Amino acid sequence: GENVEQHPSTLSVQEGDSAVIKCTYSDSASNYFPWYKQELGKRPQLIIDIRSNVGEKKDQRIAVTLNKTAKHFSLHITETQPEDSAVYFCAATSGGGSNYKLTFGKGTLLTVNP
Amino acid sequence: GAVVSQHPSRVICKSGTSVKIECRSLDFQATTMFWYRQFPKKSLMLMATSNEGSKATYEQGVEKDKFLINHASLTLSTLTVTSAHPEDSSFYICSAKQGPYEQYFGPGTRLTVT
Numbered sequence: 001g002e003n004v005e006q007h008p009s010t011l012s013v014q015e016g017d018s019a020v021i022k023c024t025y026s027d028s029a030s031n032y033f034p035w036y037k038q039e040l041g042k043r044p045q046l047i048i049d050i051r052s053n054v055g056e057k058k059d060q061r062i063a064v065t066l067n068k069t070a071k072h073f074s075l076h077i078t079e080t081q082p083e084d085s086a087v088y089f090c091a092a093t094s095g096g097g098s099n100y101k102l103t104f105g106k107g108t109l110l111t112v113n114p
Numbered sequence: 115g116a117v118v119s120q121h122p123s124r125v126i127c128k129s130g131t132s133v134k135i136e137c138r139s140l141d142f143q144a145t146t147m148f149w150y151r152q153f154p155k156k157s158l159m160l161m162a163t164s165n166e167g168s169k170a171t172y173e174q175g176v177e178k179d180k181f182l183i184n185h186a187s188l189t190l191s192t193l194t195v196t197s198a199h200p201e202d203s204s205f206y207i208c209s210a211k212q213g214p215y216e217q218y219f220g221p222g223t224r225l226t227v228t
Binding site for chain 1 (some may be wrong): 215222
């Protein structure tokens, strides 16, 4: 099955700096890679995603890059703000049709210091 | 994004009793819903995939007789924890798939078994 590795497990940055979180996956058939932000005690929220036919996607201060050859993808947050502090999860699809599911990385606790 | 609700948000039950958790997609129809379990400071662990009108598909190691899943309509899936024990205490989160890829999460249910 799919295996998703995520690094780092914790990341502390100063407000205004950039943050980068990296993930690798094992299933070469994976074609969808979402990123979720989860605040303490809250639901995971989809913040950005990328499909395998695209190498990069940007939404304001957030961007995701995908390297299918190397099977890794990254989340980039620029101009970080204290409200960006949360746990971020990457995920990758496996299976298709009724067998479709997401496999999650172990998460990165991002702390943005004012 | 799409809205998914979950009820109840918190429940405390006695050991040996059963608890039902509801997951609803409020503004879209979801043929597929997912049930996850999340331990403190850990990632999301997929328990089962719930497809409308058919039997759920359980992940390896998840007891189907203990975690009963019913997906009777395109907007509702239920998870029943039967004969609950303290080790079943956890944060249970559902998600609903909209379109071919995107999953949107419910707010979660904190189950405490005493």
